Structure formats: C-alpha cells, structure tokens
Amino acid sequence: xTALSAPTLVVTGRSREVxxxxxxxxxxxxxxxxMIVRARDVVALASVSGKMVSVAAxxxxxxxxxxxxxxxxxxxxxxxxxxxxxxQRDALFGLLKSRxxxxxxxxxxxxxxxxxxxxxxxxxxxxTVEAYVNGEVVEINEKNGVRIxxxxxxxxxxxxxxxxxxxxxxxxxxxxxxxxxxCAFEPVTNDALASWRExxxxxxxxxxxxxxxxxxxxxDALNLAATGDEDIGMTLVVTEGFGRxxxxxxxxxxxxxxxxxEVSMCGITQVRAGVIRPEIIGPVLADAENPADAxxxxxxxxxxxxxxxxxxxxxxxxPASPQKLxxxxxxxxxxxxxxxxxxxxxxxxxxxx
Amino acid sequence: xxxxxxxxxKVYVITDCGSTTTKAILIEMVDGVYRQTCRGESPTxxxxxxxxxxxxxxxxxxxxxxxxxxxxxxxxxxIIRPANGSVGCDMYISTSSAxxxxxxxxxxxxxxxxxxxxxxxxxxxxxxxxxxxxADDERDTQEQVERLRKLxxxxxxxxxxxxxxxxxxVVELAELLALAEPHPRFGDSYQLPVVYAxxxxxxxxxxxxxxxxxxxxxxxxxxxxxxxxxxxxxxxRIHTLFLEHVMQQAPGFGRLIDLCDASVVPTPSAxxxxxxxxxxxxxxxxxxxxxxxxTTDVFSVVDGQFNRTVSANLGMSYSAGFVLQESGIxxxxxxxxxxxxxxxxxxxxxxxxxxxxxxxxxxLELAVEQALAREALRLSFExxxxxxxxxxxAATDRNIDGGFSMGKKDDLQVGQLDLIIGSGGVLSHAPxxxxxxxxxxxxxxxxxxxxxxxxxxxxxxxxxxxxDIDEFAALEVFFRDCIVPLAMSxxxxxxxxxxxxxxxxxxxxxxxEELTGTVNWGELTNLDSAKEGGTLYLLPEGHVDxxxxxxxxxxxxxxxxxxxxxxxxxxxxxxxRGAALWERFSRGER
Numbered sequence: 009x010t011a012l013s014a015p016t017l018v019v020t021g022r023s024r025e026v027x028x029x030x031x032x033x034x035x036x037x038x039x040x041x042x043m044i045v046r047a048r049d050v051v052a053l054a055s056v057s058g059k060m061v062s063v064a065a066x067x068x069x070x071x072x073x074x075x076x077x078x079x080x081x082x083x084x085x086x087x088x089x090x091x092x093x094x095x096q097r098d099a100l101f102g103l104l105k106s107r108x109x110x111x112x113x114x115x116x117x118x119x120x121x122x123x124x125x126x127x128x129x130x131x132x133x134x135x136t137v138e139a140y141v142n143g144e145v146v147e148i149n150e151k152n153g154v155r156i157x158x159x160x161x162x163x164x165x166x167x168x169x170x171x172x173x174x175x176x177x178x179x180x181x182x183x184x185x186x187x188x189x190x191c192a193f194e195p196v197t198n199d200a201l202a203s204w205r206e207x208x209x210x211x212x213x214x215x216x217x218x219x220x221x222x223x224x225x226x227x228d229a230l231n232l233a234a235t236g237d238e239d240i241g242m243t244l245v246v247t248e249g250f251g252r253x254x255x256x257x258x259x260x261x262x263x264x265x266x267x268x269x270e271v272s273m274c275g276i277t278q279v280r281a282g283v284i285r286p287e288i289i290g291p292v293l294a295d296a297e298n299p300a301d302a303x304x305x306x307x308x309x310x311x312x313x314x315x316x317x318x319x320x321x322x323x324x325x326x327p328a329s330p331q332k333l334x335x336x337x338x339x340x341x342x343x344x345x346x347x348x349x350x351x352x353x354x355x356x357x358x359x360x361x
Numbered sequence: 362x363x364x365x366x367x368x369x370x371k372v373y374v375i376t377d378c379g380s381t382t383t384k385a386i387l388i389e390m391v392d393g394v395y396r397q398t399c400r401g402e403s404p405t406x407x408x409x410x411x412x413x414x415x416x417x418x419x420x421x422x423x424x425x426x427x428x429x430x431x432x433x434x435x436x437x438x439x440i441i442r443p444a445n446g447s448v449g450c451d452m453y454i455s456t457s458s459a460x461x462x463x464x465x466x467x468x469x470x471x472x473x474x475x476x477x478x479x480x481x482x483x484x485x486x487x488x489x490x491x492x493x494x495x496a497d498d499e500r501d502t503q504e505q506v507e508r509l510r511k512l513x514x515x516x517x518x519x520x521x522x523x524x525x526x527x528x529x530x531v532v533e534l535a536e537l538l539a540l541a542e543p544h545p546r547f548g549d550s551y552q553l554p555v556v557y558a559x560x561x562x563x564x565x566x567x568x569x570x571x572x573x574x575x576x577x578x579x580x581x582x583x584x585x586x587x588x589x590x591x592x593x594x595x596x597x598r599i600h601t602l603f604l605e606h607v608m609q610q611a612p613g614f615g616r617l618i619d620l621c622d623a624s625v626v627p628t629p630s631a632x633x634x635x636x637x638x639x640x641x642x643x644x645x646x647x648x649x650x651x652x653x654x655x656t657t658d659v660f661s662v663v664d665g666q667f668n669r670t671v672s673a674n675l676g677m678s679y680s681a682g683f684v685l686q687e688s689g690i691x692x693x694x695x696x697x698x699x700x701x702x703x704x705x706x707x708x709x710x711x712x713x714x715x716x717x718x719x720x721x722x723x724x725l726e727l728a729v730e731q732a733l734a735r736e737a738l739r740l741s742f743e744x745x746x747x748x749x750x751x752x753x754x755a756a757t758d759r760n761i762d763g764g765f766s767m768g769k770k771d772d773l774q775v776g777q778l779d780l781i782i783g784s785g786g787v788l789s790h791a792p793x794x795x796x797x798x799x800x801x802x803x804x805x806x807x808x809x810x811x812x813x814x815x816x817x818x819x820x821x822x823x824x825x826x827x828x829d830i831d832e833f834a835a836l837e838v839f840f841r842d843c844i845v846p847l848a849m850s851x852x853x854x855x856x857x858x859x860x861x862x863x864x865x866x867x868x869x870x871x872x873x874e875e876l877t878g879t880v881n882w883g884e885l886t887n888l889d890s891a892k893e894g895g896t897l898y899l900l901p902e903g904h905v906d907x908x909x910x911x912x913x914x915x916x917x918x919x920x921x922x923x924x925x926x927x928x929x930x931x932x933x934x935x936x937x938r939g940a941a942l943w944e945r946f947s948r949g950e951r
Contacts, residue, residue, distance in 0.1 A: 059503050060540065062502040062503060118536075123532070166716065219708045233655075249708075251712070317712075335720075335722055335723055335727035337721060337727065337790070
C-alpha cells in the first residue's frame with residue numbers, strides 16, 4: 009500500500025513525546041534537569057527589551073543638529089523617567105526657555121549629531137515561560153530552550169486562533185465555564201463563542217465553524233495563514249475545518265476522555281513554511297477512552313475536501329495511475345470504503361489525512 | 362559568452378533548486394535542433410540532516426540518467442564532463458531559490474521615488490523583498506526599528522537622495538538601520554551586507570554610521586535625479602554579493618557554486634533574463650506570470666524595459682484568504698456560472714487556505730479555484746502595471762501652458778503586449794486548455810492581437826541561466842519545448858451596440874482553405890480551424906480598433922496554436938463576463 013500523501017494530523021489517546029519550550033533571549037531558567045513539572049509551572053523568566061521612542065531633540069530645542077548634544081542633560085546609557093527633563097535651551101538672555109522632557113520611562117539609547125534625534129528605549133517587559141505539559145525536564149539548553157518529556161493524549165486541529173492556555177476541559181453543557189476550556193462536540197456559532205467568552209471561558213474546541221461566523225468573532229484582521237497573536241480573549245481550536253462538518257469519531261473519543269481533566273491548548277496555526285497546527289494536550293487516556301478500533305493504522309483516513317468532506321474510511325486500494333475526477337482534474341486517488349457503510353469511493357490522495 | 366549554431370552540439374544539464382524540489386532538465390541536439398529531452402527531480406536537501414543542496418542535485422541528475430539512459434554521475438559521485446557519446450554532459454549550470462532564495466530589505470527616503478526604485482532593483486535581481494521601508498511610509502520610527510529587528514534579511518539595499526542633493530535624510534535612514542542592528546539570516550559569523558545606492562555625496566557618512574553594524578558596499582545611485590533611474594549597477598552588485606556572501610552561508614551552496622560551470626543565478630532573475638532575451642531577439646513585448654500557492658510573480662518586457670513584481674500575498678492556497686479580503690466575495694463570484702451562497706463560497710476558500718495541498722474534486726470546487734485565480738491574477742497585474750509604469754514623482758510632459766505635469770507617466774499598457782505566458786499549477790494543470798486561456802484573458806484583459814501561452818513545466822528559469830552561455834540553444838528550446846501556444850486572442854476595442862457586428866474576418870489556412878465570419882459586440886467566439894496557422898485579415902466596423910488603429914483593417918500571420926483563434930468582443934472593461942461561453946468552449950475541448 010502506498011503511503012499517505014498528505015501530512016496526517018495527530019489524534020491519539022496515548023503518546024510519549026518531548027515538548028520544547030523555546031526561550032526568549034537572555035532568559036533565566038528556573039528548573040533543573042530531572043525535575044518533574046506541572047503544566048502551569050514557570051520554567052524560565054525573561055524580559056523583552058522595550059520599544060524604541062524617537063525624540064526630535066534638535067527640532068524641539070530649535071538648535072542645529074550637530075550641536076544638539078551640548079544642550080542635553082542626559083547621555084547614552086542614562087536611565088530616564090517619564091516627564092524628566094532631557095535638555096533645555098535658553099534664549100533672549102534666559103527670558104525664553106525651550107525644554108524637552110522624556111515621553112516614557114526608559115534608557116537613553118543614542119543621540120545623533122546628524123539627525124538631531126534622541127532615541128530612548130522603554131523599560132523591559134517581564135515574561136514567563138510555563139511548562140505547558142506535565143512531565144520531566146530532560147534537557148536544558150540556554151540557546152534552544154527547556155525540553156520536557158511527557159506522556160500525553162494529543163489532538164491536532166485544522167485551524168486555531170489565540171495562544172497557549174491551560175485549564176480544565178468541560179463540555180458545552182457545564183454549569184460554569186469560567187477559567188475552563190469548553191469542548192463543543194458540535195459546530196459552533198459566533199453567538200455561542202461570544203457567550204462562552206462572556207462567561208469567562210479561556211478556550212473552545214469545536215469540529216467546525218462557518219467562515220463568516222469566525223470572521224464575526226475574530227474581526228476582519230484575521231490572517232488565516234498565520235495565527236496565534238489575535239487578541240480575542242480566548243483560544244479556539246477547530247478540529248475539522250470550515251462549514252458544518254461533524255467531529256471525527258476518534259477525535260471525539262479522545263476529547264471525551266479529557267472532559268473533567270486539565271488540558272493545555274494552543275491555537276497557533278501556520279499553514280506554510282514549517283507547518284504548525286493547533287493542538288490540545290491532555291493526560292494519557294485509559295484503554296476505555298482509546299479503543300482498539302481507533303484509526304491507528306495508516307490505512308484509516310479522514311477526507312478533508314470534496315463531496316465526502318468530514319467522512320472517515322479505510323483505504324482498500326491505491327490505483328497506480330491517475331484517475332479523472334468529477335472536476336476533470338487527473339490525480340492519483342485512494343479507493344476508500346466509507347465508515348459505517350459499504351460504499352467505496354475514489355478520493356484524491358491529496359484530500360485525505 | 363554568446364554561442365552560435367556552428368559550434369553547437371553540446372549537452373547541457375540544468376537544475377533549478379527550488380524550496381522543496383530540485384528540477385533538472387537535459388538539453389541536447391536532436392535532428393540538428395536543440396531540444397529538452399528529459400527531466401528529473403528530487404527533493405531539495407537544504408534541511409538537516411542532509412543540509413547540502415548538492416545531494417538533491419545529484420539525485421535529480423541520477424533520475425535523468427535512469428530516465429534517459431545518459432549516465433551523468435560517475436561511481437565517485439562526480440558529474441561526468443565533458444559529454445562522450447551517450448555519457449555525461451558538457452556543462453552543468455543552475456538557478457536557485459532554495460533555502461528561501463535571496464531575502465532582502467530595502468530602504469529609501471521617499472516611498473514613491475527612491476524606495477520604489479530600490480524595490481525595483483531588488484526585485485529585478487530576483488530577491489524576495491521582506492519589507493520596503495521609507496522615511497515617509499505610514500509607520501513611525503519606532504515601528505520601523507522594531508520591524509527591522511525582527512527581519513533577518515540576507516542583504517539590505519539602502520537608497521535615498523539625488524546626487525548633489527541634501528545628505529541628511531539618507532544618513533538618518535542609515536542611523537535607523539544602525540539602531541535596529543538587523544542580523545543576517547544565516548548565522549552571526551559575518552556582517553550584514555548593505556548595498557548603498559543613494560546620494561553619492563552621503564556615501565562616506567553612511568559608511569561611518571554603519572561601520573559597527575554592517576559591511577557597506579557603495580554602488581551607483583538608483584535615482585541619481587528624480588527624472589532618472591539607474592538600476593543595472595545595483596542589480597549586478599546584488600547578484601555578486603548573493604554569490605559571494607549569501608550563498609556561501611547556505612547549506613552546501615558553496616559546493617553547488619563549485620559544481621557549476623557558470624554563476625548560480627537566483628531563479629526569478631533567470632526568468633527575467635529569458636524574457637529579456639525574447640524581447641531583444643524577437644522584438645516581442647511579453648508578460649509572464651507564475652501563480653503559486655502563496656505568491657504571484659509577474660515579469661514583463663515591454664520595449665526592452667524589464668520589470669518584475671512579486672505579489673507576496675496573492676496566491677491560490679496559503680494566500681487565498683488575502684485574495685478574498687482584497688477582492689471581495691462578489692468579485693470572485695462574478696466569474697462563476699453556478700450559484701453558490703456566500704457562506705459556502707467563503708467556507709470553500711477558507712478550507713483551501715488551511716488545507717493548501719488539497720485539489721478540487723468536483724466541478725464546483727474547480728470553478729471556485731479558477732474564479733479565485735482570476736482575482737489573484739487581476740490584482741497581481743494591477744500591481745505590476747502600476748509598478749512597471751514610468752517614474753513616479755518625475756516631471757514628465759510639459760503642458761501647453763508651459764507648466765510641468767507632475768506625477769506618474771503612463772502605466773504599462775496591456776495593448777502593448779504581444780505574448781502572455783501563464784505558469785503555475787492552476788494554469789498549467791487546468792483540465793481544459795480553454796480554462797487556462799479563460800483565466801488569463803479574463804484577468805489580463807488583452808487588447809488587439811495577443812498570443813496566449815503556457816509554460817507547462819516552468820522551464821523558463823533553466824533557459825534563462827542557459828541564455829548566459831548559449832542564447833541560441835535557449836531560444837530554440839524555448840519555442841520548441843518550453844511554451845505551449847494556446848490561442849491567439851483578437852480583441853476589438855471601441856463602442857458598438859450589443860449584438861451588432863463589430864468586425865469581420867477572413868482566415869486563409871496554409872492549405873488555402875478560406876473561412877470568413879463576423880464578430881458581434883458582446884460575443885466570445887472561436888475559430889478552431891485556425892489551429893494549424895495561416896493568414897488572418899481583419900476588417901473593423903466603423904471606428905472599432907482591432908489592433909491596427911481605429912477603423913484600420915490589417916493582416917496578421919497566425920502561428921500554430923493548440924486552440925486556434927479567440928475573438929473576444931466583450932469590450933473593455935468587460936461588458937459580459939462570458940462565464941457560460943467559456944464553459945461551452947471547455948466542454949467542447951475536454
């Protein structure tokens with residue numbers, strides 16, 4: 009049997025893998041190799057350098073650019089506070105005074121005698137890096153980050169928005185969703201997402217959503233090809249795609265096993281150049297939640313486009329020569345027996361995962 | 362070195378090392394003419410664990426060896442040179458866009474003047490320009506510095522100021538760059554190369570400001586005066602630095618340079634060379650478009666002037682969402698004859714974005730993709746037309762009253778084009794060639810007489826690099842094996858009443874068979890009997906222009922094409938989108 013052509017999204021109730029927690033420059037690692045960590049433990053602290061602010065000093069003081077330095081009361085490397093005087097010029101025997109003050113807290117980065125500008129770097133912003141998963145620290149590399157070995161269940165989605173969050177997973181009927189991750193096993197709408205956000209949910213998992221509903225929720229600035237930085241107040245993972253597509257059976261099975269458990273999820277999606285898919289990471293599931301008939305063999309596929317989008321099935325043949333599709337396009341196909349019936353259909357190899 | 366037919370008979374092997382695939386072709390003489398006789402490919406090997414691009418090259422060459430029977434790699438893993446009978450080749454040459462190609466940032470003082478010229482120079486050199494920063498763009502200094510810090514370009518092109526003008530502005534730009542301290546993409550072991558092509562009187566100050574940050578290489582000003590643009594020197598300098606600095610840092614590229622018998626050329630630059638050669642030798646005004654999943658490249662050579670644009674966010678999969686955002690759902694829908702509600706159309710486009718490698722299974726899905734392609738091509742061409750136009754900000758024509766009209770000269774005129782070549786999956790692999798013609802005609806809206814063609818395997822990069830050493834072979838293979846002429850499009854311009862005749866034609870085939878017909882305004886018709894070529898006599902009605910001037914009749918020699926003649930009487934701008942008419946053609950062909 010020919011190998012599957014499209015990259016398969018991982019859906020498993022049991023996996024042992026290493027998670028790499030990338031560190032920002034000059035981060036201070038707070039853990040040691042061999043330590044057992046929980047998902048919310050801080051593994052590193054860092055500060056991200058502040059923004060640069062330009063002050064047109066020569067222009068504001070009314071002096072020539074090359075002489076601006078002689079009117080300043082600060083020099084590169086000096087710390088300054090917002091409102092602090094940076095320089096002054098007296099004119100008309102001191103009757104007229106021009107002053108410039110710092111617009112921000114920060115450090116003087118440079119003074120240019122050519123442009124007459126003074127650059128101030130704002131104070132650094134502290135950031136923390138959490139473990140994200142429950143596991144053991146197996147490697148610390150100041151350059152690459154902290155590596156954590158963990159036994160987990162894992163579901164990769166087709167698309168997501170928002171960054172990393174950790175919380176207990178509940179279903180859509182839960183009494184309270186504040187601080188929790190809601191797993192909706194059915195397609196959702198903008199109204200449902202907004203109401204969960206209003207109620208304090210930190211994340212939502214859904215099989216599918218109509219594109220216009222997603223745009224209503226996220227706004228037009230949504231960039232489908234690279235997500236994760238959206239400021240939408242929660243993280244969303246869509247496991248199947250856009251439209252009204254049901255959740256795949258195995259995905260539903262694994263996520264059902266995570267209800268009531270603490271899980272971590274991340275919506276970052278990058279569909280080009282080093283593909284990144286959104287994910288939900290939960291605890292290892294017992295055999296009951298990880299049935300033997302789960303599509304763990306590579307002949308089981310999920311169809312992700314066309315007439316059979318959302319269907320699952322088993323590859324029964326892989327014709328060697330290209331076949332003509334209904335679209336007229338000629339492509340290599342798999343012959344797939346759809347789950348729950350006897351129907352066998354041709355599906356382009358590029359359209360299965 | 363320019364070669365002539367007399368000393369031909371050489372065997373050339375050429376690779377294009379792309380981001381994911383290394384494509385190799387074999388060119389040799391068959392029955393006295395150069396032909397592309399075989400192609401092979403292999404995954405590009407720039408990533409760990411191999412991290413050596415030449416491994417993929419040799420695999421692609423072995424692939425050719427197996428397919429053609431011509432052994433190219435010996436047992437010691439060396440390329441066999443020179444050719445001896447059916448073994449080896451005389452020359453091995455290559456283009457490359459692997460490892461992300463050449464990534465540049467350009468800086469200029471004024472967005473529409475020096476920054477625009479710097480952008481043209483960088484794009485013309487085959488670079489992927491990750492940002493163009495101008496002193497007058499919408500961002501403040503802080504945002505520009507932050508942006509420069511995040512980018513890790515291979516090289517920077519800094520321009521600004523006219524020779525003899527003020528030096529302060531461009532020095533301030535250098536200060537901005539110094540403040541940001543951008544690091545080169547490949548490692549920190551060498552200083553970032555900065556090509557300075559601005560006011561020559563500021564060169565020393567710029568070098569002084571950047572001495573701790575970058576290696577500054579001075580070059581002639583890309584905009585010595587507002588009315589003058591000089592791009593060649595900066596382009597050549599970028600090429601040299603690409604080979605000497607950037608490629609030496611990428612995995613295995615030093616070995617690739619050693620392996621080749623001529624300079625390795627950035628892929629887009631090679632396409633430009635081929636198109637320029639075409640313009641020079643055939644006096645053809647041509648446009649070539651390559652539409653990919655993420656970006657669309659447009660190249661043109663008009664009256665000897667070469668231009669290239671890259672529409673970074675217009676493409677068929679990764680960038681489908683951006684095309685939708687830019688064009689609007691109505692503009693995509695207008696190219697479809699079947700109705701599909703907005704919600705379903707949006708879902709299809711979004712699913713294509715997040716599953717970029719999937720292919721259309723149904724007719725409706727194909728129609729959505731081809732509608733999307735028309736909009737991506739249309740928007741890319743709009744960008745290209747503006748960019749390829751005259752110098753912005755230049756004083757151009759003196760008005761009758763003696764005043765200067767400031768502003769841009771005319772943009773590229775589509776009526777100037779003799780040839781439009783399409784490439785990229787959606788165009789090259791359309792089920793019917795009429796669909797390819799339809800997408801190209803609807804998006805570029807050719808006027809007068811234009812040949813529509815496709816480059817089925819995108820061989821133009823290979824032929825572009827070959828043209829440096831053997832123009833004759835490059836042109837011969839270009840016409841015989843590279844482009845597939847699909848149809849000659851005849852577009853009458855003017856105003857007529859819908860359904861009324863706007864022109865008549867008489868076509869005489871090579872065998873003397875004569876066909877006549879009338880084209881009505883608003884109609885889209887074809888003449889497939891013209892496939893083998895012949896002579897076409899065109900007679901416009903009234904003041905209609907069929908390519909020879911208003912009301913002027915004329916004769917044109919028709920070369921053989923796959924589909925024959927296309928008469929497009931829909932007017933410009935389009936009065937009838939003709940979706941149903943195109944479908945009729947496609948079904949007839951399929």
